[in-house]
Amino acid sequence: MNTVRLGWTLVHFLWQGGLIAAVYAAVRRFAASANGRYVLACAALAAMMTAPVVTWWMLGEPQTAPTVAADRTARVPSAATPLPFAVELSVPTAQKTAWIEWAVTIWLLGASALSARLLGGWWMAARLRWKQTRPAPFEWVQAMERLCARAGVARAVGLRISAMVESPVAVGAWKPLILVPVGMLAGLPAAQVEALLVHELAHIRRHDYLVNLLQSLAEALLFYHPAVWWVSGHIRAEREHCCDDAAVALSGDAMEYANALAELAGMRQMRLVAVAANGGMLADRIARLLGERRSAPARQGSLLAAVLLAAATFTVFAQETPRPSFQVASVKLNTDNPPNRMQRPMPGGRWSARNANLQMMILTAYGIQKYQLIGGPSWMESDGYDIEAKADGNASNAQLLLMLQSLLADRFKLSVHRETKELPIYNLAGAKGAFNPPPAKEDGCEPMNPGTPLRAGVMPCGFPRIGMSGFVDAAKITTAQLVATLAMVVGRPVIDQTGFTGTFDLHLKFTPDQATQGLPGGALSATPPDPDPSRPNIFEALQEQAGLKLTSSKGPVEVLVIDHVERPTAN
Numbered sequence: 001m002n003t004v005r006l007g008w009t010l011v012h013f014l015w016q017g018g019l020i021a022a023v024y025a026a027v028r029r030f031a032a033s034a035n036g037r038y039v040l041a042c043a044a045l046a047a048m049m050t051a052p053v054v055t056w057w058m059l060g061e062p063q064t065a066p067t068v069a070a071d072r073t074a075r076v077p078s079a080a081t082p083l084p085f086a087v088e089l090s091v092p093t094a095q096k097t098a099w100i101e102w103a104v105t106i107w108l109l110g111a112s113a114l115s116a117r118l119l120g121g122w123w124m125a126a127r128l129r130w131k132q133t134r135p136a137p138f139e140w141v142q143a144m145e146r147l148c149a150r151a152g153v154a155r156a157v158g159l160r161i162s163a164m165v166e167s168p169v170a171v172g173a174w175k176p177l178i179l180v181p182v183g184m185l186a187g188l189p190a191a192q193v194e195a196l197l198v199h200e201l202a203h204i205r206r207h208d209y210l211v212n213l214l215q216s217l218a219e220a221l222l223f224y225h226p227a228v229w230w231v232s233g234h235i236r237a238e239r240e241h242c243c244d245d246a247a248v249a250l251s252g253d254a255m256e257y258a259n260a261l262a263e264l265a266g267m268r269q270m271r272l273v274a275v276a277a278n279g280g281m282l283a284d285r286i287a288r289l290l291g292e293r294r295s296a297p298a299r300q301g302s303l304l305a306a307v308l309l310a311a312a313t314f315t316v317f318a319q320e321t322p323r324p325s326f327q328v329a330s331v332k333l334n335t336d337n338p339p340n341r342m343q344r345p346m347p348g349g350r351w352s353a354r355n356a357n358l359q360m361m362i363l364t365a366y367g368i369q370k371y372q373l374i375g376g377p378s379w380m381e382s383d384g385y386d387i388e389a390k391a392d393g394n395a396s397n398a399q400l401l402l403m404l405q406s407l408l409a410d411r412f413k414l415s416v417h418r419e420t421k422e423l424p425i426y427n428l429a430g431a432k433g434a435f436n437p438p439p440a441k442e443d444g445c446e447p448m449n450p451g452t453p454l455r456a457g458v459m460p461c462g463f464p465r466i467g468m469s470g471f472v473d474a475a476k477i478t479t480a481q482l483v484a485t486l487a488m489v490v491g492r493p494v495i496d497q498t499g500f501t502g503t504f505d506l507h508l509k510f511t512p513d514q515a516t517q518g519l520p521g522g523a524l525s526a527t528p529p530d531p532d533p534s535r536p537n538i539f540e541a542l543q544e545q546a547g548l549k550l551t552s553s554k555g556p557v558e559v560l561v562i563d564h565v566e567r568p569t570a571n
Helices: 002-028 034-059 093-128 138-151 190-205 208-221 226-251 254-263 282-289 303-317 358-366 397-411 479-490 538-546
Strands: 074-076 087-089 133-135 158-162 169-171 177-181 328-333 342-346 350-357 384-390 415-430 465-467 471-477 494-496 504-509 548-564
Touching: 002 034, 002 093, 002 226, 034 208, 034 226, 093 169, 093 208, 133 494, 138 158, 138 190, 138 226, 138 479, 169 190, 169 208, 177 190, 190 208, 190 226, 208 226, 226 254, 328 397, 342 358, 350 358, 350 397, 358 384, 358 397, 358 548, 384 397, 415 479, 465 479, 471 479, 479 494, 494 548, 504 538, 538 548
Parallel strands: 158 177, 415 494
Antiparallel strands: 133 158, 169 177, 328 384, 342 350, 350 384, 415 548, 465 471, 471 504
């Protein structure tokens, strides 16, 4: 009877699984490296999966149904192949068979439930590839190609930004893809982002996605044995340790990588058939990177303890560098109301603004577009301010922007936080399939170098000129630069779906309308004498003059929310 045969296969695995776990525990002490312990744990789990198969085969099919009296004992199992571990049971045969059938029924229910959960996790992981995702910026796509070469990953690996994940996640066995949360690429230092990406590339190089799938299958089938979960937990922990070691080996800075992991300490772990940078016990991983040893009871602590340790580590070792500030600054309300509003960095580490409203300054300081700013009183747009600020030494433009953030926090009591919201967006793609523009003219522009003025009539490479009357001119522009320009013009995020990675020249002429309210004004724009009302709108112009099309959609957008702001204090 196959039910009896299956039941006794499951029963025999109770001692077999314990024996395999004991051998694994004894041998594991002699493995010095994380990779060695990982291989041993995988071998132990593979042996656990093999044992029931061998037992099933050795039990064989009963030749004849045993005929015994109800008060006699039966040797189980009666099989064509004798077993060295046959068990003598003093249980009536009918009761024995009923007990085995109940055990098999309970096992089937548990295995079916966990298998359904496994399929659900696989479906969710597959859904992550396209649900609320957008391509990563072009510079990070290039960085990913460079990191793949350094990590020894021969396959092409995609990189997308997702609103569905809270830490980097690698999905896919055959077409691997790394998903990063919204804001991570801009919110963490580049060195930390690269270290986290290398961790995910190590998962891909080691085929951990497929191993994790097989591991989850073993858990579903052998769920009733605690040793299976114990060994499987070691596999997951050592897998992360192996990838941590790979990330540190390539980055060369264990402290920097530990700081990046600490940023992920409070993030929710996703129950998916995927491998993520915040997998395993983060506290254990951070302690290991910092050279600290943790006892076995600590490894079995709660998630709260892990988060507290990681947070404490981050507090001690990864405190944010104090934001720089101007040495002296003057903020005055503009009462003359000149026609132009402007703000710009000046030579010698100075920042100057004339009749600039607070909204302009926030957009500049945080590098965002107007549609990304939420909240705040109406005077943020109506009141203009004159600002003269001086830094100590010749600060770079990036440092000046950080100093501007400090100035806004100090003088305007500005408090903000970042969120991700589902907002209207535009997708940019080729109007007729693939976008393949003519190559940019080699002599059509000059590189923009600080301190070196451009020749009259020559355009700077990669910097578009935008006119309020409706034109965009650019030489040697990339699609990343184009989507940033279009986002400013149309007042919505624009997602590049062209797949084009080269440079091209662009000359658009269109009629401004309600869809182009983001057109800038002031001294930064060049305006032709008389706009032509016969020009097409921005959407038609893109199709007819550039072979591109904008389609409306919705997607995740990182926004800056104003929590508190006041009119500035006196100088």
